[in-house]
Amino acid sequence: MMRTVGILFLTAALLGIGGKSASAQPMPYITLASTTSTDNSGLFSHILPLFEAASGISVRVVAVGTGQAIRLAERGDADVLLVHHRPSEEKFVAQGYGLKRYNLMFNDFVIVGPADDPAEIARAAKATEAFMSISERRAVFASRGDNSGTHKLELSLWEKNQLDVSKVSGTWYREVGAGMGATLNIAAGMNAYTLVDRATWSSFKNKAALKILFQGDSILFNQYGVIAVSPRRHPHIKADLADQFIGWLISDKGQRAIVNFTIAGQSVFTPNASKIPLR
């Protein structure tokens, strides 16, 4: 039995080698765990070819939610982590999973909803007021519900209103448990409000009757950080290549590449790397 399993794995490995040599040239690579919001916006397909050309290193992007990306990196399944929930990132470094955290870039979150704005959030001064208004009118709200960075920010906004959304879940508050794009599709289908990062929103094609109704509050600031996974815990981690990648991202070249990425003529992310690691 064990021999059969062994043969199977061997066959699979051989097939895998055949497939790789057929599809891509042998090139050193690193695995980057990142979020769907960054990947879906098209940022990576804009900047990674530039890095690849400059360094000869290919970057394999696995795009999942922030929570899952961190779990991947903790288990040693990625060399670099690029996410947007600062407290989680700092915890990741403090626990010894990551080497150093660098600020990379930012954009902001916006609240989108039905164009006729039944909860009248467009008149709100603060994001918390907008959320309060949605809950008071019991307007339908689509929540990611997947422990992502976006979800965590959304939860903190409800908390600031002293609202326990777990009690209203299933009524006007709908946890979809999906990525940003899927949540937007659902929000478009239900004509619901939702919280979304500007990058995903700008590149999203199925907006239906949804539009941006609230933006600009500093609480909706969305900072992205980048961290090299520590090789101390996982010796196979390609620390050297990861270091080159992060070095390039926070260099002038990398930062310019980020600002040069535009959707409809507008930059989606604002680079703000500092070469000195924060903390």
Added chain:
Amino acid sequence: MLPLILTDVSLWRDGNTLIEGVSVTFSPGTKTIVLGHNGAGKSLLLRICHGLMGPDSGSVAWAEKSPEGHRRQAMVFQKPIMLRRSVRSNVTYGLKVNGVPKLRRQEIADMNLKRVGLADIASRPAAVLSGGEQQRLALARAWALAPDVLFLDEPTANLDPAATQSVEEIVEEIHGGGTKIIMTTHDLSQARRLADEVVFMHQGRMAEHTPADQFFDSPASAEARAYLNGELRW
């Protein structure tokens, strides 16, 4: 490898006795016809002799083992089972599992298909053959094994008179080559045509085992007499 000796053979299924205490010796050379009503145990007896089923008690013994083990026997069933292959491959298959070399297999198969008149359609799928052709193919397949004993379980029950006749002719020809024939039938006229001796089964027991002439003229058992009278009334 003959004679084949059955000693006190019994078979039970689900609390019913299907074969009870049959002791009989099958000698080489003759054509033995097994007669009896439906459910008398004819087919089961044949399967036990052929080795498809083991008896629950008693013994089935061949006088001597042939060099190839006990495989110098073959069987033709009431409903021919056709492998999903060509006519020729149906014959070569039996030779292959018995270890006949490939070139020899083709030769033997073609020869036997010719003997049963199927040489012209040797490459057709066996499934497209008519019932009579299928039974002839089953005979060729059995014949190709050059068996010492050929068992036939009501081989003509589903066939029309013409096909029945050609099956009987082939059986005679196989017998002519020195093969012992043991065949069940419920067709009395066929039994009269073919039988050298008769084994008469009644309710799982062997009621009598006598030469054919004697059986049809003056059966020894009351059951056989009743059977012959009953059948003749039809």
Added chain:
Amino acid sequence: MSEIFSAFAIAFELIVSLDRELYTIIGRTMYVSISAVAMAALLGLLLGAVLAVYRFPGRRAVIVVLNALMGLPPVVVGLVLYLFLSREGPLGFLGLLFSPTAMVLAQFFLILPIIAALSHQFLRDLYLEYQEQLCSLGARPNQVVFTLLWDGRVNLVTVVMAGFGRAIAEVGAVLIVGGNIAELTRVMTTTIALETSKGNLALALALGIVLVFGAIGLNAAAYTLGGVSTYRRI
């Protein structure tokens, strides 16, 4: 609704414009699923035939488990395989996570029970039909296994294509162990999921249409090669 019409237009345009990315993804999809199906068929058909022919302790339990595993959610397969292939898992040292090989393995484990269970069901019926004849001809169980596989080939093509259909259509397992990495592990279904999440509904649907046509073409090819056409005329 307008999406559906534009989807067909986009699908047509993608196919005729020989879009390089699309064809790379189709090639990778085929490579992954065909590799998985080839391995699963090799083992699954053999397993199905062995379960149909041999009687051994635990056989019924194996059959029950295989039947139950036919309904295994792909996400579960992906998750379990992820835990094995992850660097912290027992097979992490192989470094197979996020590779086409990992996707092949995921689909292999997903469809092995389907191919084994369906082929067992079909071959068991075929064995019931063949059993006495093959035993009579003297075929040994290991020969019977290969006889069933060969004679059942027409139906087994359907079984294998059912496995292929499930492999090529699933997204949950390959997404988890493949990571949907561009130019490396992105296949048709993960691309469709990705484009849907970007709101490109028409493009996603167009890719779905391409997938369906690909599957139709492959099935047609398989049935032709499997000789179904010859046998359907019978």
